[in-house]
Amino acid sequence: MASLKAQQSITNTLPNKLPAKFLKQITNDLSPDRKLGHSVFGTVYMGILPEGEIIAVKKLAENSPVAPGKSFDTEVTNLMALQHENIVELVGYCHEAQKDVVYHNGRYVIVDIIESFLWYKYLPKGTLDKYIYAGTSISNWDTRFKIIKGVCKGLQFLHNKPDGALIHMNILPTSIWLDDNWVPKIADFGLARLFGQEQTRMNTINVIGQYGYMAPEYLYRGEISTMSDIYSLGMLIIETTTGEKNCPNSEDRSARKFVEHVHQNWNTDDQITTMYPSLDANGLQQVKLCIDIGLNCVEVDRNKRLSIVDIVKRLNGERV
Template sequence: MATSSGGGTTEESQQSVLSTLPSELPLDFLKSITDQFSQERILGTGAFGTVYKGTLPGGEIIAVKKLSENSPLPRERAFTNEVTNIMAVKHKNVVRLVGYCHEGLKKVVQNNGRYIVADIVESLLCYEYLPRGNLQSNLFEIRTKMNWDTRFNIIKGICEGIHFIHSISVVHMDLKPQNILLDDNLEPKIADFGLSRFFGQEKTRMNTQTVVGSYGYMAPEYIYRGEISTKSDIYSLGILIIETTTGEKNFCGNEPSAKRFVENVRTNWRGQRMLSEYPSLEADGLQQVTLCIEIGLQCVDIDRQKRPSIETILDKLNGRHPN
């Protein structure tokens, strides 16, 4: 958030004003701060709904996500996942959920050729606003190429965020560049917990009959057997690390797995390729690039037991090399 001059609002005071916002917000209030959810206010649209730019009465900006009725997961469940799993979370690498709305209203709708009055529940989620957008657009859609130091810090920040959410027994289940938001300092924040799962203290793995996620980022054991564990996130993290390091997009077409993308990186990303992509990097930087490629490829091992833990990944990224 910007700092205004002439005795204006600082980032710290903006955050303190935001902290006074009630957790549960009325629908009319969210309509008013988004100009009735106008097209001009749209920040982005995803599988779970549309995100609008909301301007609070004091001038602060928040992001308001209006959940879609046609999302890949029932709207009620996606809403509950987000509110339950991240409302109380405070970590610099996890997006802050500042409020929500879950309000019933009566609407006149058509049903079998007749108009009827139906009870409709609107579900909305409000987040801190991050003006730099998501990692997807910054990596693949903006002409200015990110330097290596920025990419490496983003990778480390994502790993710190995953370490935290795993420590509170939450598995994200939809890690991809679109769900990594960047603040003004390009600090990454993990967003969109609509598919997340909470594990009890004694539980480390679960199964589901409903496999929902993003092609190219889902772990094979989840795609084919419905198995969910923290290692599901580690697989997705591996793809994220590889994309951020190489600047190459994981195009998997209609295939749910990233097999072709991974094999292409494994085959082609060696010494000469790294030098051509990062010609100005010195030896230390090239070692970091090599390390990130190695970690990414370990994370996407078909055998989930062979994937490293998030603790091991952080140790390696921070120069601590566990046995």
């Protein structure tokens, strides 16, 4: 396997556009054995280049209402220009029409199927959901606090772009990747734009969103704003802090029962020190702060939620 330095140089010399045939070849034809993660936007696979380097290849969901032609190219190019420590580096893409034979109205016809891929720098630790729940490998609070702060900084970057906020629409543990130093990187950023915001409004549940992370105003009224992301962020902060998994269902799609459980069970020092037995006084205050911020973010009334700017200030010890 190539060294990290060599690996980075090989990635940087690859063209921004790679053919679908090549991307399928390096992922062993999108083999389930190469699957790294999955979201409502599609599935991520490990791609092994001929030189031995690994990249992460996302195959966008089948039949997704992605923006056509040049609009797709323009949006992806804009996303590739985004550079931040807490954002996964988007390196290239593919948007091709493939001929396929389908059975329609009693006969076989040839149709154009659009296949869309994105590819990213590979992060070997994978996604946050593998590490934060009880019994997993991140047992110390300092690392969890570092991850929470990093995710918030990344979202602040997306929400405060000079040309307007980039609403993520899918902040959850499976969309946060980790590098070798536990630095969190937000993935799936901007894919809501590729899918078209009008489509996300019309097909709230089918196109964008996972039960337990969607803000009520978006889930039930199709209202999209930065506060939609804040709700999802709140759930992620709560899960990362408590180690408890948000397990909603079709009857509780915004996970209000989970929120109430946290309200009732994480309001004492005893509960916190049970989770983190070696916590010092400063760490105890940080845990309390994160629970408080997380619960504020998941207020049903979006006007009561903190902005990402204020969240970052509070995490940095500033008064808001």
